[in-house]
Amino acid sequence: MTLSPSTSDAERPVVLVVDDAPSSLGMLCDTLESSGYTVLVAGDGESALERLELVVPDAILLDGMLPGLSGFDTCRRIKANAALAHIPVLFMTGLSETPHVVEGFESGGVDYVVKPIRAQEVLARLHTHTRNARITRMARDAVDVAGMGVVFVDAQGRIAWLSPQAAAWLQGLPQAALPGHLPPALAPVLQGGTERLTTATGQRLSARNLGTATLGETMLLLAQDRGPSGASRLGEAALTPRETEVLSWLAKGKTNRDIAEILGMSPRTVNKHLEHIFEKLGVETRAAAAALASGHLD
Numbered sequence: 001m002t003l004s005p006s007t008s009d010a011e012r013p014v015v016l017v018v019d020d021a022p023s024s025l026g027m028l029c030d031t032l033e034s035s036g037y038t039v040l041v042a043g044d045g046e047s048a049l050e051r052l053e054l055v056v057p058d059a060i061l062l063d064g065m066l067p068g069l070s071g072f073d074t075c076r077r078i079k080a081n082a083a084l085a086h087i088p089v090l091f092m093t094g095l096s097e098t099p100h101v102v103e104g105f106e107s108g109g110v111d112y113v114v115k116p117i118r119a120q121e122v123l124a125r126l127h128t129h130t131r132n133a134r135i136t137r138m139a140r141d142a143v144d145v146a147g148m149g150v151v152f153v154d155a156q157g158r159i160a161w162l163s164p165q166a167a168a169w170l171q172g173l174p175q176a177a178l179p180g181h182l183p184p185a186l187a188p189v190l191q192g193g194t195e196r197l198t199t200a201t202g203q204r205l206s207a208r209n210l211g212t213a214t215l216g217e218t219m220l221l222l223a224q225d226r227g228p229s230g231a232s233r234l235g236e237a238a239l240t241p242r243e244t245e246v247l248s249w250l251a252k253g254k255t256n257r258d259i260a261e262i263l264g265m266s267p268r269t270v271n272k273h274l275e276h277i278f279e280k281l282g283v284e285t286r287a288a289a290a291a292l293a294s295g296h297l298d
Contacts, residue, residue, distance in 0.1 A: 012038045013058040013130055018048040018074065019092070020066055028061075031119040032126075045069030049077060052084055054267055059130045061122070064093035064104060072107040079108035083271070086137055088129040092117055135161075148291065149222035152213060153190065157181060160217045169222055172199035189220055196225060210290060211253045221291050239280060246273045250286060251293035 015037050019025055029039045040057065042048040044066050060078070064071040071091065078084045090111040091104040104112045110129050113122055149166030153159060158180050162170070173183045182190070189195050189207045197205040204225040213219040239247065242263075249259045256270045263270075274286075283289050 012036055014038045014040060014055065015059045015061060015126065015130075016040045016042060016048060016051060016055075016057040017061045018042045018045065018066065018071065019061075019063040020044060025117075028117060028119045028122060031123055035123055037126075045071065045074035045077075048074055052078065052081075056084065057087060058133070059126055060087055060089045061092045061126070062089050062109070064091050064095045064100060072103050075104075075107040075109055086133060088133045090122070090125060090129060092122065150287075151182070151186075151220040151222065152217040153182060153220065154217050157187075157190065166222050169199065169203075169205055172201060172203065173197060174200050186220065190218060208291075210287070219287070223291075239277065243273050243277050243280075246270060247277050247289060247293045250274070251290045253290075 013036070015032060017025060017029065017032075017039060019041070020043050029041070032039050040051060040055070042051050046069055048060070048062075049069075062071045062075060066074065069077075071093065075089050075091075078087065078089060085108075088110045089108060090113065091109045092113045092115065093100070093104075094115040095101075095104075096114045101112050111125050113125065149163050149169050151159060151162040151166045151170075159182065170183055170186075173185055175184045185197055186195065186207055189209050192209050194206055194208045197207060199205065206223050206225045208221045208223075210219040210221050245263060246259055249262060254262070256267050256274070259265075260267045260270045274289075277289060278284060281289055281292055283292065
């Protein structure tokens with residue numbers, strides 16, 4: 001499966017190609033571009049790490065033999081960074097001996113392609129690993145929202161994924177749903193806003209639409225309706241005015257790049273603010289921070 005070349009720039013997955021002879025990869029880069037990817041290129045490991053301070057790609061194609069920092073050591077550095085560890089790294093190298101292949105996987109690679117490469121084969125592998133990584137990130141973001149339930153709904157209104165807590169709450173709603181679909185009481189949430197629900201046992205819930213997530217699904221957040229707990233937690237966090245601005249735009253669904261442009265700062269500075277915000281709020285993901293801020297920040 002390939003991506004449509006007409007996909008908008010905001011939706012095009014980004015792949016970073018790290019090779020000291022990028023001119024030899026012209027056909028591969030052309031194939032990736034025509035298949036809907038945005039291709040970035042770095043000539044060595046240090047340059048790749050510098051690129052990653054500015055943009056977080058969906059996948060990395062990495063040569064094992066690089067001048068200076070080797071591809072394997074570059075991969076180790078990437079995997080040691082919690083903000084980058086989720087990115088799938090595919091080695092694409094002329095090193096074909098078993099010890100090299102083993103080192104590639106031990107350093108954190110998810111795949112290993114020996115040169116000369118076949119562009120269509122790399123494309124197929126890349127698509128599979130990129131999709132798997134996005135699904136994994138969705139699941140991680142969902143379960144990290146402590147004490148809440150998360151549901152992902154596809155464009156046809158079918159449930160694509162839901163957390164265990166969400167599954168338990170949905171089963172408790174009085175109106176039964178068609179298999180694989182949302183209960184009728186949650187249908188209005190897909191149009192935006194928040195709904196207040198009551199389960200068959202009298203438990204009160206709130207359901208909020210958090211917008212479009214990865215893979216085009218809509219993310220719904222379910223929580224026990226306990227009043228302004230999010231507001232009190234924000235107050236206790238003692239965010240600076242600048243951190244509050246960053247969190248406010250994050251809660252509105254803006255990307256780091258969007259926030260940087262709106263507030264007139266660099267993407268790296270936005271990342272630093274988010275690190276402090278996550279620490280103060282006691283959360284680990286964007287989804288969790290957005291859930292706490294949603295409805296409490298203008």
